[in-house]
Amino acid sequence: MIKELGKYALIFWVLVLLQVLVLNNVQLSGYINPYLYVLFILLLPFETPRYLVLLLAFVLGLSVDLFSNTPGIHSSASVFMAFLRPFVIDLISAREVMDKAVSPRISQMGFGWFFRYSLILIICHHIFLFYIEVFTFSGVLHTLLRSLLSSAFSIILVVISQFIVFRN
């Protein structure tokens, strides 16, 4: 249990630092920006109490905000994503699979499940994030395009990370 806690604390800080030091500086054609830090919320075990997921998402978002001068923007988006997480899990999984699974990994849930799971949650997170950042409905389509392209980029990174780092 303690070992698990330590592991998740490590994932938390590695993702926050990776986000603010490396990924925030990645610019494809100027404004497409991957947000890999949400991987932390995706990876939390199924049995994590729902309120704890919300609180952790809030702290996660706030840490990213602290480094990027955007108080409230990332925290609101990741809390939104954490709120949707249990509903998305219910929506896409069969009950018998859920009974023996421990945490959302490709090894336990299969590639198709994991891909759908991260696709839905990341798109929700990115759309929420980009609209709250712009905070206007002028240029709706431009913002939508930005959020979808960035989502695609983030999803690719999430899937690659599953094959490289979280293999077992």
Next chain:
Amino acid sequence: MRNLIRFLIQNSYFLLFLLLEIISVILIFSYNNYQRVKFLNSSTYIAGSVYELNNSVVNYFQLKNINNELARENAYLRNQLQEQLLSQIGKRETKDTITGQKFVFTTAKVINNSVNKQYNYLTINKGSLHGIKPDMGIINARGIVGVISRVSPHYSVGLSVLNKRWSVSSMIKKNGYYGSLSWNGVDPNTGLLNGIPIHASVSIGDTIVSSGYSAIFPKGIMVGTIKDFSIESGANYYDIEVELSTNFKSINYIDIVENLMQEEIKKLETQNNND
């Protein structure tokens, strides 16, 4: 009462969600009131030192670029020195008393910078201990960079030109018509100049410089050149696209400009507003 408690328990998940979202939204909105959320920005000590450490590693790989930038800055300064020496011969006294503005420059290093957001900021490795105060201008050898918004003892944070919350008063060098330059949030190399009346003559390639009216920057600091312009039917002003001279994707060393007369000017102008 019991029903209320039961309601709260049954919906505790949703209510917690709502509470956290409300806190976030309060943070977003209170950010507009400068200084209020002091503990949540990259001028804080923790974020500042993480960025400084990262910068010292990343800088090593950029030494070549930094060298080029410094060489360019040297050339620029040498040119300026020449101009200043020339202008000082014979009319040193009058120049100072006419403009009445005195500027002090402090060199500092940018340790964090972004160009891909709607509101872009720079973090700078000098703070109030080095005499940096909010509302000082930031320039580099290529032109205008931004303005300081918050300071901590060792670090400060500035809004860059690529920030939709800020615009800079600038003018066309050849005829002196002035307007405000802002950013449209799309292309980090392009700004928009508004407020140039349509009777002014404008052509592609004209130089845009700072006007000096905002008391933040000295007059005549390079802003960019006109890339394209158009007039919407019925409008009295041009829509001018400006190719910014500063390359915001590679900013390393900057000069912070202090206008020693800024407070005096501001005080006088606020009195004006009260009339």
